[in-house]
Amino acid sequence: MFFYSLLFLFLPYTLSVVCQDLAPLTVDTSYYYRLTNDLTGPTKALDVLPDGSGGLAIVDLGPSSGQFWRLTQLTNGPKYALSTLYLGDALSLDVVNDDGNASTHVHLDTTRKDSGQYWTLTPAANGSFTLSNDFTGLDRPLGVSIEESKPVLGSNNYSGKHWRLAKISDVTGNDEIPALKHVVKGHLNEQGNYDDAHPSIPGTWKAVMVFVDFDDSHARDTDNQTAIGQQLMGNGSLAELFFNQSYSNLNLSIDVRSDLPWHTISGAWRRDWGNNISGYNAAAMSSFTTDEVDFFAYDVVMIVPPQNCGADRSYESGNVTVGSRNVSSVITVADDDYTNWYTMAHELGHSLGLPDLYPYNKTTTADRHLWQGGPWGLMADDYQSRGFVGWHRHRLGWLATERKTFVKAPTASGITKRTLLTPLDGHYGTSLLAMDIGNTSKLLVAEVVQPLQGANATEWNQGLMVYTIDSTVRSGYEPLRLVHNIAGVPSNRGAAWQTPWQVGSTMTYAAEHINVTLKVEQQIKDSYFVEVRYDVVLGFTGPTEFAVPVELIEDPNPDSGAHH
The missing domain is CATH 3.40.390 (Collagenase (Catalytic Domain))
Structure with a gap:
């Protein structure tokens, strides 16, 4: 069993399919499936290597999230993209193009509209099916290399080409990020969702x-x-x-x-x-x-x-x-x-409706290192940032539901979430992780850092950015505050630059009755696999109840957020 196991067990059962004149199969995409091969038998399954390479192997059945395969139907007929619960839909089964349409190797690669990621399931007489892609064609289906215990593409006349699907569990969507309480009454604020003014x-x-x-x-x-x-x-x-x-x-x-x-x-x-x-x-x-x-x-x-x-x-x-x-x-x-x-x-x-993230009382270039939100995001620093932070893309309704998720505090201490965080500028995967910290007006948020224009045009674009967002703080008073990685960047660049959390980093945020620990476990291409752990302390009463009326707080200086 691979390291990346799920927190639940499973009871698989064989997928029943109907073959009609060998037409491509149509699969119920509301389930995760296990992929087994007739050559290696029902006790072995296709899994993802846990080393961040995107490599694949045939291994013993187990609760590894890399064995949970999701088929997403593509627009041009009964063709599917194949991804896993482990790495999400940001990485899909693809051909390693090392010999054109005679290529033999496959892996998980960044999801995109490439022909090597368009897979067809063609039924066989014994109830199995072959799995081929548009790049190498129907004559080179996916099979198994016994010597290396891994999948390979090959000729159409070998026994290892027959695959079977077994349902494991339902595909569930991401949990919705709640709206925040205590919205500052005024033109600009950090309410969680699109507000009454818009x-x-x-x-x-x-x-x-x-x-x-x-x-x-x-x-x-x-x-x-x-x-x-x-x-x-x-x-x-x-x-x-x-x-x-x-x-x-x-x-x-x-x-x-x-x-x-x-x-x-x-x-x-x-x-x-x-x-x-x-x-x-x-x-x-x-x-x-x-x-x-x-x-x-x-x-x-x-x-x-x-x-x-x-x-x-x-x-x-x-x-x-x-x-x-x-x-x-x-x-x-x-x-x-x-x-x-x-x-x-x-x-x-x-x-x-977005507020200023930089502080009005510290506006010179020389003191950027004192900013709680640093120079990250266009609402903080439009000379060095090149995009909006993930929270603002969520606020404006731009970030799709499947690309953001919320972690509610558990009833007891333990690991609550493990997920792959993908860059915001991509189009697949979970890119925004919001975490309950026991406060109806404040959340802890993590996202992959975006390129930031630094000294000598250097772009700082590695690691994760972790910050709190507070809807009681008005524009110009730093509603977004970074959780700095003090060991992350040389100190001569100042605290604002000590932001990205790299592989191996562990960050703990201490709230009133909850400690939230975020561990960056590995980098997979330009994405990061993270683990979220909650430790509850004396006085903890359970997950935060966000379903509360909005309370408006008057902004004593409503024009303060109107300038750059």
Whole structure:
């Protein structure tokens, strides 16, 4: 029996199939199955090597999660992807392409739409079936090498090609992450799910970009609005970022009104934006007639002044009153947007309801190492981060249910969860792990770290990031706080960089009546296999009950979350 065993036993029984003119089999995909071979007999099964290689072997039957095979039907007919409970659907049975369509070796590799991962089950007269893939073809089905006790692809006329399926257990979905209590009342917060201010997840996010200048700082003849619009949008990269980060769920559409002239706003509206940002926004939009722009037809309004006019920091404001109506979100563009289009991505994050993760009282580059959330994630640092953290992708409804899971505290101490965490930028597997820490407004969260632009363009993208998320903490006061790995990174980079937990690391988070230990057991390609253990202490009353009414806490400074 391999090391990665399950926490339950099983009672397999043979799958009954009906063969009609040797048409490919159709399998009930709601079960996990054991794969046995007629040559090695019913006491041996196909299993995954526990060394992180993705290799396979024929071994004795046992409760190993690598023997729990899941068949996922693909779109083009009765073809299936084969994955395991051990490594999840992020890795699928594939051909090692070492000799083209004459290749003989198979393994588990990153799930993708490759022909070597499209498998057909063809019935045989004795109730077994052959297993072939689209890459090597029907004439080279999967068989067994007796000498090496492993599966191989070979010719169509040998006894080891006959396989059988036996049901083991139902396929169960991931547990839903609960909504958090105590939401800070205001424009930006860290509520667990999409909130009342944003009742539906947008499929298309419509924005309009208009251009204004000032009495004492007019646009130059060389300030071409079309070129400026492209610059601020990263020449298409901004829309691509949101499309990719949302897993194709959000289409950002920006209407650049370069057909309109620069509109001059009367009055001293430059560095004094912070004193009356709402007044600036209203004055800017009021300078356009309703025939020119219908601002209320858009989700976001972007107000763009000339570069180097004195506006040095961008802002995002919610519910700006123009006349007798409200515009839901207004972004005031400044010089930082001109030099880095990721700043616009940060401000659009605010438009979607995401708070600032960096602290308002520590905003210089020199003190990034003091930030509780570090420079990780676009809502923390848009100069070094290149994507949204997993919690924010969950909050916005972008991360699919099957790609995130919740671990509820057990009734007694013990190992509660073992799973493979996959990178957020992929499309398969569990990428977000949220853990109960006995608090209805706070969770412990783990995800694979995303690439972070460091010194000399170094990308820090190895290991796991572990943090708490707290819905009682308002924007700019660090609602996301890292659990630092003090031994993880040289100390001269500061605590904020001591984030990734590598293979062999063990992290324990001590809550009031619960200790949660997360162990990074092994790296498998770009994913990490982790174990979650709970130790309950005196006073523990059982798993946290999250089904409670939301309590709103007034934000004493509601505008504090409106700036970058």
